[in-house]
Amino acid sequence: MGSPSDEELMERFCDGAPDAFEALFARHAARVQGFLTRMVRDAPLAEDLLQTTFLSVIRARGRYDPGTRFVPWLMTIAANAARDSLRHQRHVDAHASDEGSAEPTSASPPSGDPSLRRHLLDALQQLPPDHREAVVLSKVEGWSFDEIAALRGISAGAARLRAHRGYERLRELLDGLEAEA
Template sequence: MGSPTDEELMDRFCDGEHAAFETLFARHAGRVQGFLTRMVRDGPLAEDLLQTTFLSVIRARGRYEPGTRFTPWLLTIAANAARDALRRRQHSEAYSQESDPLPSSVAPDVGDPGMRKRIENALQQLPPEQREAVLLSKVEGWSFEEIASMRGISTVAARVRAHRGYEKLRLLLGELGEA
């Protein structure tokens, strides 16, 4: 038989098998960190939030419902941690009157670094709900139904958030001379 599914591993972890958690962490840490980095655009903060996310998995294991799809559940925890961090950062920046709200410590991946940087900068200009909808639908491949379920909103609302995000990205990237 092949390797166990994420859901089987989570069930085993809930039953006290710590090695199952280590396997889940190894499988998903990179993907979750990439998602968090795109959400908060701060490498060290994303690393902290990765730890927070998996600590939340440990704490929430008693509330994990058998049969729940693991990856959407995990990314929901990560998205909530990112949103909380963005809210805290926004609050502290408003309080301290700093003029540069976006750290630029994330190195672009391989590919066209200039275009990647323009896309990352444009993503950061989206409201968090739109940025999350765009990242989940385009980068993570989630359906609007999954996004709606995660956020507790209608599928139409999820689609509208993503659509508005795509439109704003098109405008922002168009302003940068990209068609």
């Protein structure tokens, strides 16, 4: 017999098996952290949010319905943690003094042209969180619009529209960058 599915591990964890949680963490931590880093663009914050996400899994295990697909459930928790953090940061930034404006720290960019990666990450940060999430989930994580729709509780058409608007805005931002160069 092969290794247990995520859903089987989660059900075992709900039944009190801590090793099942450890297996889920080992299996998904890197993917979740990558997603969070792209969402908040701050590696130390993403690491904190990774811990928050898995702590939320522990706390929410009593509400996990057996048979629920684990990865979308986990990514919903991670996306909500990122969204809450971004909302909080906007609130803090709005009340910060003008002379001490907070500049987000950059996550280490993936390999390739560092300048292009930095510009892309900067442009991605300028998207509304819903559009950014749809772009990251569809293009980086490889999710279908149906999966994004299920994650957010919207229609597949709405998920597609969010991603499309995100792509269009990215194109505008990056075209503007070329014009400046």
